[in-house]
Ligand SMILES: O=C(O)CCC(=O)C(=O)O
């Protein structure tokens with residue numbers, strides 16, 4: 001008990017320091033301490049090589065950005081489907097995104113996070129601009145279980161990205177940030193289309209089955225997360241347990257570690273960072289689109305005392321009008337009944353905005369046919 005008290009005092013002194021500015025009210029320590037059932041037992045760097053998600057290489061599949069059809073392609077497609085059926089996650093190596101593009105986006109994002117809070121808040125999310133910089137102290141809609149994180153959320157629109165960067169940076173400095181972010185998004189979008197084609201192929205559908213609906217770039221979104229060192233990592237979370245509502249997520253994480261994935265039995269596993277890789281995971285929309293064959297799995301980010309951590313999540317989604325409905329041929333092939341009512345991505349997105357915070361895998365439940 002005495003130790004608890006002591007710990008809390010340290011935190012009171014340090015808490016929210018990374019998030020506070022003159023413009024924001026200081027959140028209380030209690031708000032950062034999560035409900036006990038959410039406290040992570042596994043540390044950020046606790047990995048078990050016998051229990052981690054599979055690594056898939058595109059070395060024989062992508063040559064200079066072109067897909068090489070053949071046995072290696074078919075095998076990689078099946079491996080992606082198997083990983084997505086079992087884990088909802090896999091690590092992708094030899095993915096073809098140039099390392100310079102990756103290094104530059106990491107550099108620009110880290111630099112932006114290291115700016116004084118007053119500058120970052122100039123790009124803060126507002127009613128007029130529902131995208132931009134946000135942290136637990138700057139968002140009044142978060143009142144408890146505050147994430148120990150700051151983030152930048154933007155859609156893949158050059159105008160929006162530029163206008164955000166212009167607010168944050170003085171003069172001409174904004175170009176470097178916007179260029180790096182746009183270039184990264186374009187490259188990862190391309191990769192996302194390859195992955196979605198491969199998943200469709202691996203399921204025995206036409207390769208274009210999902211990608212033909214991905215026409216609106218402005219439905220593609222990026223969330224850059226920075227998790228500062230946290231004085232109480234056993235009781236705080238960088239990002240609480242959630243599933244991603246989108247179609248597909250391509251996540252870039254640094255070498256620190258902190259991403260954890262929940263297994264069917266409720267236990268968590270740590271996802272060990274692999275150099276030059278992406279983590280790919282299935283979102284709720286693709287889960288529904290494949291009648292639950294490819295799984296959207298709950299995950300979270302834990303924090304640590306020593307090191308800040310950067311992760312960049314890129315989310316692909318179809319056009320607003322796309323009807324998300326499992327193709328009849330997949331149902332026939334698997335001899336399954338339809339599990340979800342059809343919905344459009346636009347409709348699902350509106351519901352999410354009302355719900356604000358996705359907790360666990362609740363967003364998709366409203367479309368379950370048994371409900
Ligand atoms: O930081 C991480 O590893 C996870 C990020 C994530 O799940 C998200 O942004 O949706």
Ligand SMILES: [Fe+2]
Nearest residue numbers: 242243244299
């Ligand atoms: Fe996520």
